[in-house]
Amino acid sequence: MSLDRIFNAESVAIIGASKNETKRGYQAIRTLLDEKYEGKIYPVNPKAKSILGLKCYQSVMDIAEPVDVALVATPAITLPSVLADCGKKGVKGAVVLAGGFGEIGSEGRKLEDEMVAAAKKHKIRLIGPNTSGMLNLKDNLNLVGLKDAPRGDIALLTQSGNMALTLITEAKIKSRKGFSYYVGVGNEADIKFHEYLEFFRQDPDTRAILMYVEGMRDGREFLQQAQKTTLEKPIILLKSGRSATGMRSAGSHTGALAGISEVAKGAFQRAGIVVIEKSDELFPAAESLSSLPPIKNNKVAILADGGGHATIAADILTDLGIELPELSEKTQTRLKEILPAAASVPNPVDVAGGTDADPSVFADCAEILLKDPNVGGLLIVGLFGGYGIRFAESLALMEEDAAHRMGKLIKKRNKPIVLHSLYNFEKPHALDLLRYYNIPVYDSLDVSAKCIAVLAEYGSYLASYHTKIAFKLNWKAKAKPKANEIIQTALKEKRHTLLEHEGKKLFEIHGASVPRDCLVQSADEAVQYALDLGTDVALKIVSPDILHKSDAGGVRLKLGTEKEIRAAYRAIMKSSKKYDPKANIKGMLVSPMADEGVEVIVGTKYDDQFGPVIMYGLGGIMVEIIKDVAFRVLPISPTGARKMIAETKSYPILDGARGTPPLDRKALQRLLVLCSDIVESYPQIQEMDLNPVIVHQKGISIVDVRIILKSEDR
């Protein structure tokens, strides 16, 4: 169901309406009246006849006219019965303010589940619980109790009422921008982030979506919806709660969690989301992205009236990966014509006093700069807006002239300008004019540079977008009956781990070339198979009870002679039995020693928020000590696999950086895609660990495979 009837409700029942001014059930009605909500308001309270001049109903069922939305201000425990009444009345949605649900633990979680079940039964969609409410500024449908929020084209979606207050306040006092909708998602008990996103994507009044997120119930659906959305309008997101989560968990888990946080960031970015890490930059980024055309070529010019600001801005942009291109000769010549001899006309451009007598020269420079095809956007830093204040009033008029011209220029060139001004706090008219033309103005160099940078980031995403990035899994699409059999056999034996040779077989069935291993039951068989192979071999114990074979002394390598093999067989058997006397030993695996090459590790696991993810890294110290690994939410395309390999720091090693011939990274790439396919084919797989895989000049060897199955199908 579309959320339209909820967000654009024409009638609201206030369940738990009150005459007590300190109660939310009073304030909600007061706000709707004050803010001139255009729909109908029905207070519901069995004990009152009228509240604030409005007729009060005993029950929502007593209301004769249709009710779109119920704002529920009663305590958690009442919710199941309140929703039953609402269901009978045909209410479409409920905004549940109360806390005391999933966020307080298992008891609350139970109540939350009951509430959601009741809502499902009665076909009511829920916002919250534990939410500050929602706000539709177009219709003054204010269910938040927050007054004077500015109206505009940014949809605000947060998990913290305080952060909503912060962002709305910032919009009000520092910009000309405002909001189309606000919603506090609360516990996401029913309506999830991705559903809100879908609504905002389709909403014609929304040009950008601003999000503050602490955690998500269904990250994968969100990524899919985000990917669709960012092709149409930008999403700006700050994800917090890394360290809080880290603190809650034991110290040793912090690393793993930080890893997942990096996965989330990468996945958000691959879905085209602009991920912000500083809260100071959150609203400004949304302001810029909702107002200005993105930068197509990642190239920015800086225009300054002094050295220090330009130098700092250049540092920040370089750190953010933005190019500061040299200006064309033509551009430099034209700038020199209007600026004093001391001016610096490469990029950054320093006017060197050339604007002191007439600050409208800023507009002349901007016109020249944005005409340069090598310049995708312009960052102006320094004192613009302050000339009229510092020197003579007449200069203020020239600044206003410049503002008008620069404002029109962004439309003409379809390239953005962002401005930093030290005089922002003085609120000169020229700066307000710039904002009128959608040119954002900041008194922070850091923030203004970040804003031009996010315009480039979003533009680069749109320019390089191709449809192969996917966050959708098509379970069993590529499953094969023989592989299913292996999994089913294990599950029948109540095993949740495939044995090494089973895992390898599963890969072989899907077309991977795996070593010619053989499961043997005796030293004689081992010797015979080794002779057949004609190479040095490895012997490895095979037992569902021994997951960590090396720890049990269950692995011997580089065995060349019959004598070595027999000795190794005995030794492995002895130490394995010592390791676990009850171990069910299925035999030993005889494998040919792999050819030389570089060891890598490939693994997949399940993330609570994002489902299956894949990890890749160079083996040995690079994984263990340098933690040089790359993650992706599955599935991945061949391009995704290529980029994933390339983003590790150790990548040049595969490419022959040390004078050795380049290794077969295409085969490695194919393996990553195959892992993705396998996880997508068998929903029973919880985790896979290919460690090590050896990459040769031609081909790869999967030396060991561990596959863990889910305890129960999800």
Next chain:
Amino acid sequence: MSLDRIFNAESVAIIGASKNETKRGYQAIRTLLDEKYEGKIYPVNPKAKSILGLKCYQSVMDIAEPVDVALVATPAITLPSVLADCGKKGVKGAVVLAGGFGEIGSEGRKLEDEMVAAAKKHKIRLIGPNTSGMLNLKDNLNLVGLKDAPRGDIALLTQSGNMALTLITEAKIKSRKGFSYYVGVGNEADIKFHEYLEFFRQDPDTRAILMYVEGMRDGREFLQQAQKTTLEKPIILLKSGRSATGMRSAGSHTGALAGISEVAKGAFQRAGIVVIEKSDELFPAAESLSSLPPIKNNKVAILADGGGHATIAADILTDLGIELPELSEKTQTRLKEILPAAASVPNPVDVAGGTDADPSVFADCAEILLKDPNVGGLLIVGLFGGYGIRFAESLALMEEDAAHRMGKLIKKRNKPIVLHSLYNFEKPHALDLLRYYNIPVYDSLDVSAKCIAVLAEYGSYLASYHTKIAFKLNWKAKAKPKANEIIQTALKEKRHTLLEHEGKKLFEIHGASVPRDCLVQSADEAVQYALDLGTDVALKIVSPDILHKSDAGGVRLKLGTEKEIRAAYRAIMKSSKKYDPKANIKGMLVSPMADEGVEVIVGTKYDDQFGPVIMYGLGGIMVEIIKDVAFRVLPISPTGARKMIAETKSYPILDGARGTPPLDRKALQRLLVLCSDIVESYPQIQEMDLNPVIVHQKGISIVDVRIILKSEDR
């Protein structure tokens, strides 16, 4: 000479005084009069009789009374003669505003040198040139033309007039703080950063020093002075110009320069300087450090009235390396007594509405929190200051009460409080009260968290300071005549590179155990020496004309038999002669093959700003591909060497992380200190390259040494 007579000048001559209101020579006098400078003002202009009511002098020499400082507003070209006049008059210092010196290239550099020579001759110290001037706020000695700068206890030292303007404006509009002095260092032609620093260190009116730096003439002297200074008062510094420099240089040099920028940052921090990277955080960090006691134990508590702000603040502090300790049971119990049941009392503390009816509860919480010995400082985030605005006016009075109590609390506990308030922009009286008590207030979560973090950073520095960190070189202190002879021999032969065996000898003379190499002149000698050694050997060409031996085919390894040695000798000779037919071949070095171990690289070089620096890294891919290296400004102590080794990511490899026995990092540490000693002993050494050094379980092997001498003694 102390700069006292300049900074606290009792009389100023304005050279180039003017009646033209647009000229600096007019504005300077106007400003001194307007700002009520307490000393004497002498305009100097051969063409005027009086300016602004002051008698005007034809020449500075015509002034009868003593003149402390000359503000020189005349063009660059006049400076040598102006200084000659000033010298005759006995002027102590000159502030040279003009540009057109070193910053414009070689011609300007020549003029600058002339000016400095003239100043030296006449015993005049120079501020600038190319400076915005200087400012002593105590005496209203305003030689900047900038009005209304707030007076206070921060000394401001910058290389950009615009950044000075930015910081002064920020102080004026956002804080109750101000400045003791300001100086624009300009080109540092005469007075250098470290001299200003020394003056501010000794100045009783200065409690903190705020710096914006793009580049330094003498980084080493600065580090020495900084190290002394930070024991007495904090230095807060932003260094910019990384990317600008990078852009000016060719692309391939960027990496190297970025490395140097990291060296600078590390050296600043080791001298106790608080290095800031975001310009938004620069003034706030100085405000906090000049106002509040530092945090001694790196532990901070967060107090919030809502989830989102606390979560973000916790993330930021964790990223900055600040601990958020669990509160003691006693503290938690006491908090629970005054807060509602829903309040969260681990750290962060969320009052959960417990301040809504009475915001003075913030002070109660602060008192409990700062009493906890595990809490070193407090960050309060959220809505404090806004209770009177959001709810009822009476709450504003309770907030004011809380402000008074918290203000007194920081003195009582000698622990800092920093506050974030969403209502800062409304300027409630309670927040101004907090500032009166030196509690800084910010509307940015990022900035407020950074400020409590720098208080912890500075406190940790002071707590862990020990005198062994040094930036002073005591040339030739440990030099030995025999080693000097090696260097002199090379120089006599007009060589600027020591041959491998010379370099090794130099190390041996200083007590390093080097391989038992032998320089031979024939294959026979090589075989004989190898037989004497009784191990496999390496053969390496020795020639001052062949620096890169491997490139010339001049190295053969693992030679075991007489036949192998003779063949290698022939092959090396042949390919070396082919590589450079004119090469002066001194023979070949026969070295025993080193035992197994881990390869590392040690090198020293000269940095323009900081003098000799040392680099250390694990050899092979860790240096070449991962760039996992550590730098230090020399000299280093054994502790410094230990920390340097430990700060590389690959450090655990030396420590036996991969199941191997730990290697001899003490020997490696001694080698680093020895390199430091050698560089300190022989000023002729420009660069050293020990590559590779093999670290064994016991001891190390220096496999190759390259030492480059300076072209001329500096």
